[in-house]
Amino acid sequence: MFVALRDLRFARGRFALMGVVVTLLATLVVFLHGLTEGLARDSSSAVAGLPADRIAFGAPGGAEPEVSFSDSTVSAEQVRGWTAADGVRAAEPLGVAMTRLTVRAGAGSVSLFGGPPALLPRLTEGTAPGRGEAAVSAAVAGTYGLTVGDRVRLGTRGLTVSGVTEDRAHAHAPTVWTDLPTWHTVSGHERPTVLALTLASGADVPAVDARLATATVPTGDAVEGIASHAAEQGSLRLVQGCLFVVAALVTGAFFTVWTVQRRPEIAVLKAVGASSGYLVRDALAQALVLLLGGTLLGAGLALAGGLVAVRGVPFVLDVRTAGPPVAAMVVLGLAGAGLAVRRITSVDPLTALGAGR
Numbered sequence: 091m092f093v094a095l096r097d098l099r100f101a102r103g104r105f106a107l108m109g110v111v112v113t114l115l116a117t118l119v120v121f122l123h124g125l126t127e128g129l130a131r132d133s134s135s136a137v138a139g140l141p142a143d144r145i146a147f148g149a150p151g152g153a154e155p156e157v158s159f160s161d162s163t164v165s166a167e168q169v170r171g172w173t174a175a176d177g178v179r180a181a182e183p184l185g186v187a188m189t190r191l192t193v194r195a196g197a198g199s200v201s202l203f204g205g206p207p208a209l210l211p212r213l214t215e216g217t218a219p220g221r222g223e224a225a226v227s228a229a230v231a232g233t234y235g236l237t238v239g240d241r242v243r244l245g246t247r248g249l250t251v252s253g254v255t256e257d258r259a260h261a262h263a264p265t266v267w268t269d270l271p272t273w274h275t276v277s278g279h280e281r282p283t284v285l286a287l288t289l290a291s292g293a294d295v296p297a298v299d300a301r302l303a304t305a306t307v308p309t310g311d312a313v314e315g316i317a318s319h320a321a322e323q324g325s326l327r328l329v330q331g332c333l334f335v336v337a338a339l340v341t342g343a344f345f346t347v348w349t350v351q352r353r354p355e356i357a358v359l360k361a362v363g364a365s366s367g368y369l370v371r372d373a374l375a376q377a378l379v380l381l382l383g384g385t386l387l388g389a390g391l392a393l394a395g396g397l398v399a400v401r402g403v404p405f406v407l408d409v410r411t412a413g414p415p416v417a418a419m420v421v422l423g424l425a426g427a428g429l430a431v432r433r434i435t436s437v438d439p440l441t442a443l444g445a446g447r
Contacts, residue, residue: 101348108344109384115337116388116419117395119330123415124396124407126326129262132404133322134313136201136260140209142182142286144295145312146172146304155305157315159186163281164304171302172285177293182206183282185273191266192243195234201260202244204273209286211267216253219268223252229264244268244276261316262404284312330415334422342426345377349431370431377427378420385419 137145137159148164149155155162164183172181185204190197203209207218210225216238219225224244226236231254236242240251244266258265270282287306289295295306307314314320349356356369389412396407 104348105380108341109380109387111340111344112337112381112384112419112423113388113391115333115340116385116416117391118388119333119337119415119419120389120392120407120412121395122326122330122333123411124392124405125403126323126330127406127411128404129326130313130319130323131406132259132262133319134260134316136203136211136258136265137313137316138310139211139256139258140184140286140309141288142209142309143289144287144306145309145315146181146285146287146299146306147312147315148284148304152303155303157305157307157312158317159283159315160317162283162315163279164283164285165281168302168304169282169285172287172298172304175293175298177290178287178298179290180208180286180288182209182286182288183270184209184284184286185270185277185279186260186283187273187277187279188261188263189245189266189276191230191234193234193236193240198233199263200230200244201263201265202273202277203260203265203267204270204277204282205267205286206270211255211258211265213253213255216251219252219272221269221272222249223268223272224249225253225255225267226251227255227259227265227267228257229259230266233264245278247272247276249276261318334418337419338422338426340426341377341381341423342430345373345427345430349373373431374424374427377424377431381420381423381427385416385423388419389416 146164146168147155147157147159147162148168149161150163169181169183172178175181182205185202187202187204188199189202191200210218211227213225214228216225224242226242230236231251234242236251236254238251238253242249242251249268249272255265255267268276273282274280285304286309298304299306359369393407393412396405
């Protein structure tokens with residue numbers, strides 16, 4: 091890096107300006123990544139956190155089953171069929187519906203989950219809900235000041251708070267958990283929404299799906315059945331992808347111009363014996379220093395901004411989640427710089443130094 095470090099010192103104004111551009115792009119990419127992860131958690135944490143291997147979706151009236159919580163319903167025959175299937179340890183019916191929670195402190199929309207205690211998120215206080223009871227998530231308890239023993243109204247039904255669970259959300263609404271009979275009463279639905287399956291070895295899921303007219307997917311893929319989740323995440327990740335491309339193009343354009351301007355210096359170095367490979371490695375090391383400095387500074391700014399943003403918007407960002415976008419920025423930036431600095435290999439010392447004139 092003999093030449094690279096001296097270039098950085100000599101043209102510090104140009105490299106500082108490029109560093110600012112990389113920093114701003116990295117800040118935007120990392121901040122958007124945190125917002126994407128926050129929205130994903132706010133949309134799907136209740137489903138993603140279920141202690142189940144697969145989720146089985148049904149369909150009303152003999153329609154074709156789809157991976158959709160809003161359109162799914164499972165019959166008693168499907169519940170019995172999955173329970174009796176080989177390799178299935180448990181097939182727990184789970185109800186999912188939106189309703190309105192009303193207390194003295196106010197009212198708001200919540201996602202109502204009904205199922206057995208085995209599917210309940212970890213309780214931070216109280217006990218699992220029984221008939222006529224509900225366990226509220228930490229967000230609901232904090233927003234409305236609820237404690238164990240308080241009375242709440244879900245829809246038109248009055249329930250007693252039996253406990254407080256870890257914070258979970260579904261379709262951007264905090265969750266309230268009840269047993270299945272209470273869920274039927276509050277939601278007005280006669281059938282549960284899906285089945286949460288725990289499998290052992292030897293389970294032939296496609297065969298059971300075909301026999302019972304269900305659509306079964308891994309729990310991680312079931313989040314795609316949440317209304318608007320796929321479109322929301324797809325849009326945000328498309329924007330991230332565009333920013334990665336922009337970062338690569340900007341870096342490549344900068345080093346293309348820089349390489350053209352340095353043709354006489356490169357020619358002199360080649361004339362005194364420097365190989366093209368050495369000069370390319372030196373230029374790439376220069377780009378790596380610029381990209382690492384800019385992206386790490388940008389990630390730091392995004393993390394600092396996230397500490398403020400997390401109070402008002404769903405935002406999830408830490409060192410672990412910030413790593414992938416930072417690495418992608420560096421790799422794609424190096425790819426752009428690599429395409430630019432390959433011009434070094436075509437520099438002829440005699441021509442560049444004007445021997446032909």
